[in-house]
Amino acid sequence: MNRPMELDIWGGDWGLPSIDLHCLEVMAYAKFSAVPLQTHVTNNPFCTPNGSLPVFKHGKKKINGFSEIAAYLREKNFSADFGLTPKQCAESVAFSHLLSERLHPALQYVWWVDRKNYLELSRPWYAKSLPFPYNYYYPGRYERDAKKIMETLYEVCWDDPVVETGVHAEAEKCLTALSIRLGEEEFFFGSHPSTLDATVYAYLAPLLKAPFLNAALQNHLKACSNLVRFVVRISQRYFASTLQEYEAHKTSQQKPKEDSENYFPNKRRNQFLAALVATVAMTGYAFSTGLIEVSSKEEVKMEDELDEQIDESVFDHSSNEGE
Amino acid sequence: MPSVLLTESLAVELGAREPWPVDVKLFQPYDVEQILLPDNANCLAVQAYLKMCGLHFQIENRSNAEFMSPSGRVPFIKCGAFVVSELDPIIAFVGTKGVSLTNDLDNTQKADMRAYMSLINTVLVNAELYVTWCDPTTLNEVTKPRYGSVFPWPLNHIQCWQKRTQVLKKLSILGWAQKSLDEVYSEIESCCNALSQRLEDQKYFFGDRPTELDGLVFGHLFTILTTPLPNNRFAGIVRGYSNLIELCKTVERMYFDRSVPEPST
Numbered sequence: 119m120n121r122p123m124e125l126d127i128w129g130g131d132w133g134l135p136s137i138d139l140h141c142l143e144v145m146a147y148a149k150f151s152a153v154p155l156q157t158h159v160t161n162n163p164f165c166t167p168n169g170s171l172p173v174f175k176h177g178k179k180k181i182n183g184f185s186e187i188a189a190y191l192r193e194k195n196f197s198a199d200f201g202l203t204p205k206q207c208a209e210s211v212a213f214s215h216l217l218s219e220r221l222h223p224a225l226q227y228v229w230w231v232d233r234k235n236y237l238e239l240s241r242p243w244y245a246k247s248l249p250f251p252y253n254y255y256y257p258g259r260y261e262r263d264a265k266k267i268m269e270t271l272y273e274v275c276w277d278d279p280v281v282e283t284g285v286h287a288e289a290e291k292c293l294t295a296l297s298i299r300l301g302e303e304e305f306f307f308g309s310h311p312s313t314l315d316a317t318v319y320a321y322l323a324p325l326l327k328a329p330f331l332n333a334a335l336q337n338h339l340k341a342c343s344n345l346v347r348f349v350v351r352i353s354q355r356y357f358a359s360t361l362q363e364y365e366a367h368k369t370s371q372q373k374p375k376e377d378s379e380n381y382f383p384n385k386r387r388n389q390f391l392a393a394l395v396a397t398v399a400m401t402g403y404a405f406s407t408g409l410i411e412v413s414s415k416e417e418v419k420m421e422d423e424l425d426e427q428i429d430e431s432v433f434d435h436s437s438n439e440g441e
Numbered sequence: 442m443p444s445v446l447l448t449e450s451l452a453v454e455l456g457a458r459e460p461w462p463v464d465v466k467l468f469q470p471y472d473v474e475q476i477l478l479p480d481n482a483n484c485l486a487v488q489a490y491l492k493m494c495g496l497h498f499q500i501e502n503r504s505n506a507e508f509m510s511p512s513g514r515v516p517f518i519k520c521g522a523f524v525v526s527e528l529d530p531i532i533a534f535v536g537t538k539g540v541s542l543t544n545d546l547d548n549t550q551k552a553d554m555r556a557y558m559s560l561i562n563t564v565l566v567n568a569e570l571y572v573t574w575c576d577p578t579t580l581n582e583v584t585k586p587r588y589g590s591v592f593p594w595p596l597n598h599i600q601c602w603q604k605r606t607q608v609l610k611k612l613s614i615l616g617w618a619q620k621s622l623d624e625v626y627s628e629i630e631s632c633c634n635a636l637s638q639r640l641e642d643q644k645y646f647f648g649d650r651p652t653e654l655d656g657l658v659f660g661h662l663f664t665i666l667t668t669p670l671p672n673n674r675f676a677g678i679v680r681g682y683s684n685l686i687e688l689c690k691t692v693e694r695m696y697f698d699r700s701v702p703e704p705s706t
Contacts, residue, residue, distance in 0.1 A: 204638045205638050205639060205641070207635070207638065208634070208635035208636070208637075208638035208639045209553065209556070209635075209639070211560065211631065211632075211635040212553070212556040212557045212559065212560040212635060212639070213556045215556070215559045215560040215562075215563045215564065216555060216556040216559035216560070218563060219559045219562060219563045220559065263614075266614055267614050270610050270611050270614050271611075271614075273513065291555070292555075294552075295551075295552035295555050295556065296552070298548045298549055298551075298552045299549060299552040299553070299556075301549070
């Protein structure tokens with residue numbers, strides 16, 4: 119089989135190759151096991167088998183989901199876990215379940231349920247990335263899904279303060295456990311990255327890099343300095359090109375950003391145009407409804423003047439009648 | 442879960458000075474005719490944990506234990522002024538009394554233990570719920586008659602339906618409801634495999650002394666092994682791991698031998 123292995127993914131930002139947990143997990147795993155993988159940023163989960171990204175394609179085969187993809191790659195003799203003992207594999211399974219039980223709800227909360235983050239970060243990001251009709255549908259759907267998760271897990275309404283405290287407490291415990299487990303090692307099992315490293319990286323990298331407005335959990339992660347170093351290490355070693363591109367992009371963008379302070383380049387012109395349009399519209403309206411009658415008054419005045427002239431000159435009575 | 446944080450903080454503030462009272466009661470459904478596989482596993486895990494700590498308690502069977510519990514899940518303990526439900530909060534609560542099984546462990550081991558407990562909570566618990574509420578044979582032959590046994594006629598169907606909707610909702614957001622029975626069995630297989638690899642041929646998971654992980658594993662595996670179900674593949678998978686069976690036997694011998702016919706008042 120010489121056909122290329124392909125992966126459809128969500129796009130990246132903030133120096134990450136993808137901002138989506140599951141895409142990132144597969145991409146990191148592929149890097150660690152040296153799979154020659156071509157990635158395509160589609161940003162469109164509509165035409166996929168399960169309605170979610172990433173989609174792995176190899177020839178006619180299309181696979182969804184990390185464990186299935188990892189199993190398929192293992193069949194093809196690509197795996198990041200060949201050097202692990204059975205006990206380490208068991209530990210890797212256990213820790214990945216720890217992440218999915220404790221950290222996953224928290225990430226869903228931070229991305230979609232938290233009002234500030236949702237309105238200012240996640241919804242705009244996804245709405246901008248998705249192609250036209252879908253951008254009206256998917257952000258709202260993800261928000262509803264996340265709220266449903268909160269309501270089912272905590273059995274109270276999603277905006278109850280209990281949910282937020284509960285979710286954060288669980289996630290913080292989980293981060294602390296990970297931080298202790300990693301210690302000062304380079305990767306979780308020695309000097310080579312494994313499946314667990316891919317999973318942990320996928321969970322932590324977006325949480326660390328995304329510019330959240332409500333950053334309680336992000337700050338907790340930043341306090342675990344060895345986890346931060348771990349994320350940076352993997353980003354630098356395995357996704358160096360994305361990181362460099364982003365850095366270059368950022369420095370080149372910084373200058374114009376400073377003077378306009380916003381993302382709108384022609385702010386002044388737009389403001390002027392808007393004011394002009396508004397004025398024209400309002401004046402037009404005023405004219406049409408008869409609030410202002412400039413021209414007709416002038417005509418009236420002129421008529422009056424004419425009348426007066428005529429009155430003065432010819433008809434003395436009529437001017438008295440008009441008054 | 443709301444009760445978790447509340448009880449944690451309250452217990453720290455108020456309960457710390459009080460010793461373990463004598464009249465602690467553990468409430469659970471009737472284990473012969475009513476209790477279901479997942480509930481039974483949780484109750485047994487808590488019992489095992491308390492026994493491992495050497496704390497005295499009395500089991501109270503109530504048909505409405507589920508509705509008495511502050512979190513809506515069984516079992517729960519009543520200790521003085523406190524009502525605490527489920528294993529994790531109970532461990533935290535017992536910890537405030539100065540009793541803990543993990544004092545000898547270092548931080549890495551504690552992190553490890555937390556991870557394996559998560560593994561059981563995500564895989565075994567959901568698999569138990571799936572088999573109990575989603576597998577049509579088990580649902581009709583075991584779950585419905587047992588769960589409805591304590592309610593009069595129209596109510597037994599309504600309660601069953603309500604509980605099933607609730608469980609299905611939970612399983613579907615966790616991605617379990619879409620799985621087939623075979624996928625569920627393979628999940629159980631990989632979970633048991635991981636546990637077995639971790640245990641190797643030690644007596645308990647962390648050397649010679651039991652921890653809450655041992656209690657949790659015992660609660661689930663022992664229940665799976667001893668609960669008669671129409672489809673017995675679940676127990677069959679567990680039986681394939683001899684060291685896990687050995688662990689169950691050890692815990693049963695050490696902590697449950699004399700107290701199996703616990704009198705319920």
